[in-house]
Each structure stands twice: as C-alpha cells, then as structure tokens.
Amino acid sequence: MITNPSFVIHPPQISSRKSTPSIHFSNFNSSQAIPIAYDSKRRCDVFDMHNELVPYAKAWTWQKSIVEERKKLVDKNEDLCDSVIILQHPSVYTLGIGSSEDHLKGIKNFYRTDRGGEVTYHGPGQLVMYPILNLRYHTMDLHWYLRALEEVVIRVLSSCFTIKAARHEGLTGVWFGDQKVAAIGVRASKWITHHGVSVNVTADLTPFDRIVPCGIQDRQVGSIKELLRQPLSFEECGKLHFTDDQLVNATYESLMKEFSEVFQVQLCMKPRPYYTENNISRLTV
Amino acid sequence: MALRMWASKSATFLKISSFSRPFATVVKDLKYADSHEWAKVEGSSATVGITDHAQDHLGDVVYVELPEVGTDVTQGNSFGAVESVKATSDINSPVSGKVVEVNEELNDSPALVNSSPYEKGWIIKVQLSNNDEVKSLMDSDSYSKFCDEEDAKH
Numbered sequence: 001m002i003t004n005p006s007f008v009i010h011p012p013q014i015s016s017r018k019s020t021p022s023i024h025f026s027n028f029n030s031s032q033a034i035p036i037a038y039d040s041k042r043r044c045d046v047f048d049m050h051n052e053l054v055p056y057a058k059a060w061t062w063q064k065s066i067v068e069e070r071k072k073l074v075d076k077n078e079d080l081c082d083s084v085i086i087l088q089h090p091s092v093y094t095l096g097i098g099s100s101e102d103h104l105k106g107i108k109n110f111y112r113t114d115r116g117g118e119v120t121y122h123g124p125g126q127l128v129m130y131p132i133l134n135l136r137y138h139t140m141d142l143h144w145y146l147r148a149l150e151e152v153v154i155r156v157l158s159s160c161f162t163i164k165a166a167r168h169e170g171l172t173g174v175w176f177g178d179q180k181v182a183a184i185g186v187r188a189s190k191w192i193t194h195h196g197v198s199v200n201v202t203a204d205l206t207p208f209d210r211i212v213p214c215g216i217q218d219r220q221v222g223s224i225k226e227l228l229r230q231p232l233s234f235e236e237c238g239k240l241h242f243t244d245d246q247l248v249n250a251t252y253e254s255l256m257k258e259f260s261e262v263f264q265v266q267l268c269m270k271p272r273p274y275y276t277e278n279n280i281s282r283l284t285v
Numbered sequence: 286m287a288l289r290m291w292a293s294k295s296a297t298f299l300k301i302s303s304f305s306r307p308f309a310t311v312v313k314d315l316k317y318a319d320s321h322e323w324a325k326v327e328g329s330s331a332t333v334g335i336t337d338h339a340q341d342h343l344g345d346v347v348y349v350e351l352p353e354v355g356t357d358v359t360q361g362n363s364f365g366a367v368e369s370v371k372a373t374s375d376i377n378s379p380v381s382g383k384v385v386e387v388n389e390e391l392n393d394s395p396a397l398v399n400s401s402p403y404e405k406g407w408i409i410k411v412q413l414s415n416n417d418e419v420k421s422l423m424d425s426d427s428y429s430k431f432c433d434e435e436d437a438k439h
Contacts, residue, residue, distance in 0.1 A: 098350070116370070141342065142370065143370060186371065189374075
C-alpha cells in the first residue's frame with residue numbers, strides 16, 4: 001500500500017533500545033576524499049542490476065575482467081573511469097581468502113573467494129554493491145576505503161530510513177546495536193578495488209543461522225525491513241506500509257546518491273551487460 | 286592498534302599523512318619495487334617480502350596467501366595476497382622466475398609480516414629467470430624518497 005504519492009519512504013522513527021551502544025555516528029568528512037588528478041568529479045560508470053539475481057560466479061568473473069583490463073592500463077599510467085555494479089545474488093555462501101571453514105558449520109556448497117573477511121551469505125532481498133575504484137584517484141589507504149564504504153551505508157540508513165546505525169571499532173561493517181546490517185569484504189590489486197559491501201534490506205535472515213557470519217560469534221544479523229518493523233505497535237502487527245520492492249528501490253537510490261557523495265564521483269548509468277551461461281561481455285556504447 | 290586507528294582518523298580529518306611513525310625502516314642492500322615489495326638478491330636467487338612501509342599501512346596482517354612452490358612469477362605481477370581488516374591486497378613480485386620456497390611459518394603466524402618484514406616475515410624465494418630485471422628496482426635511498434613522496438601526496 002502506497003502511503004505517499006511521491007513514493008518517498010517515511011517510516012516510523014526507530015526508537016532507541018536499551019541495549020543501543022553509544023552512537024558513533026560519523027566523523028568521516030567526505031570532502032577529504034579529493035581526487036588526486038582531477039579538479040572536477042571523477043566519472044563512475046554504474047551497472048544497475050539492483051532488481052536482478054545475478055549468479056555469484058558471473059558477477060565475480062565480470063569484476064575480475066574489469067580489474068584486469070584496468071591493471072594493464074595502470075601499468076602504463078593510464079586508466080579508465082571507475083565502475084560500480086549493484087545487484088542481488090541468488091542464495092550463496094562465500095568465504096574470504098583466509099576464512100575458516102569451521103564457520104560454515106558443515107555447509108558444503110560455497111565459494112572460496114579472493115576478498116578479505118570471513119564467511120557470509122548473499123541472497124534475494126540483499127543489495128550488493130561492488131565498487132571498482134582506482135584508489136590512486138581517491139585515497140591510497142585501505143582503512144580509509146573501508147570506512148568510506150561504511151559511511152555510505154550509514155548515511156543511507158540515516159537519510160532514507162532515519163535509522164541511526166554505527167561502526168563498531170575493530171568489527172568492520174555497519175551495525176544497529178548488536179545487529180550487523182551491512183557486511184564488507186574487499187580486494188585491492190594495484191590499488192584497484194573489487195568485491196565490496198552487502199546490505200540486508202528485505203532478505204530472509206535465517207540462512208545466516210547456518211554459519212558464523214563474518215566469524216563473529218555472539219552477534220546477530222539484521223535487515224532494514226526488520227529494523228523498521230520492530231517499533232511498530234501491536235495493532236499494526238509488524239506490517240509495514242510499503243512493499244519489499246519499494247524498500248529495495250529506495251535503498252538502491254539512496255546508495256547511489258550517498259556513494260557519489262562520499263566518493264565524490266559523477267555517476268554515469270550504463271546498459272546492463274549481456275551474459276550467457278559461458279561468458280560475460282559488456283555492451284559497448 | 287587503537288593508537289594507529291586514532292592516528293589514521295585524525296590524520297584523515299587534518300588532511301595529513303596517516304603515518305603513525307615518522308619513518309619506515311628500509312634495509313640497505315635490498316632492492317625495492319614501487320609497489321612496496323623488497324628483494325634480497327643472492328646470485329641467481331632472490332628472497333621477496335613486503336616492506337616496513339607496506340606492513341605499516343596495511344595494519345595487522347591476519348592471513349597471507351602463498352603461491353605453490355614451482356609457480357612462475359613475473360616482475361610486476363601478483364603472486365599472492367595479504368589480508369588485513371577485511372581487505373586483501375595483492376603482493377606483486379619484484380622479480381621474475383620460479384618459486385622455490387615459500388615461508389610456511391606465515392600460515393600459523395601471519396603477523397611476522399608486521400613484526401619482522403625484512404627477516405622472519407619473508408614470503409617467497411625465487412630462482413631468477415632474468416638477473417637484469419633487478420636493475421629496474423630501486424635502492425634503499427631511492428625507495429625511502431619514493432615513500433616520502435607518496436605519503437606527502439596522500
């Protein structure tokens with residue numbers, strides 16, 4: 001049911017829970033992220049598949065092909081513009097390069113990837129963003145990059161849903177209380193990033209019960225939808241006044257806006273790629 | 286670690302180099318690549334690792350991805366990775382050749398890369414295929430200057 005004819009989500013205010021930790025809202029100042037070589041904003045191509053379920057292997061192969069193309073150029077002190085892919089995955093478990101399989105708790109079907117971080121789950125209702133940035137044009141510091149990705153999601157939760165999320169020192173990701181709403185794991189090759197961040201919007205969270213998410217015991221996983229439902233009254237029966245699709249779309253639009261702000265890039269929408277079972281190729285424009 | 290994070294945040298805010306120490310150590314007689322790996326050349330073989338500058342910027346290394354013995358490596362190309370704080374970074378080989386030994390100790394103690402980047406934290410040993418390539422690497426003085434210039438830009 002649409003409550004607002006201008007399609008803007010104005011959910012009920014999230015009330016603070018007693019267990020809410022001290023809010024470390026943000027001291028990240030995006031104006032520090034000034035591109036090295038350009039006075040104007042750096043261009044970033046956007047491959048928008050936020051309403052599609054893209055198989056994990058295909059998305060990974062695609063990212064690697066972009067990274068390899070750019071690494072060759074970087075060796076010659078050239079580069080293309082940055083890219084960002086945003087999509088959903090069908091249900092899949094993935095591990096980072098050093099992840100312990102113990103955290104899989106017996107699950108046999110998973111991808112061992114080349115990103116940092118421990119085991120995680122991707123599935124429908126979770127937006128996954130893969131920025132392929134050349135950090136030489138941003139800040140050559142992986143710690144900065146992780147904080148910047150967190151900043152994007154923190155701003156989305158705040159501006160779009162009035163959810164005051166936070167960082168937890170030493171636990172990369174975006175949290176509300178002890179619930180992790182967004183997980184991060186990245187790889188940098190010659191300062192070109194891939195992998196990225198996953199945000200639970202409307203995803204079914206029960207697959208996370210089968211693993212030790214990110215290797216962190218005694219914490220939970222949350223989603224935007226569940227956070228919005230929690231403070232609703234008994235009469236409202238936890239029924240939100242907007243659909244899952246609306247939540248996903250609103251999150252996507254806010255992610256793009258905050259991403260372009262935090263990283264100071266100019267977004268340029270590109271056609272979605274055409275891919276078959278055997279290969280991925282990008283449409284040339 | 287907490288001090289490093291405070292320093293990094295403050296530095297970002299103040300727009301200064303996020304280095305938490307005034308200088309990184311370099312070792313004379315080693316050769317250096319601009320991607321912050323070092324090579325100790327002894328005859329036709331070389332030991333390879335990452336520099337003090339690199340490990341300091343990475344933070345605590347929690348995992349090192351090692352190549353298989355027998356793998357070919359090419360100067361400038363990735364042969365493995367180090368992971369810290371949910372981010373993995375490629376390690377690029379400063380030399381070309383064949384991997385003859387890997388530092389298995391890093392499987393149990395990846396933090397050796399932080400605590401002893403030039404000695405116990407060595408990563409691979411390579412049988413060189415082209416000794417001439419070493420000439421394109423920097424010596425310790427050039428590398429120190431390179432690090433200063435790179436840090437000043439960021």
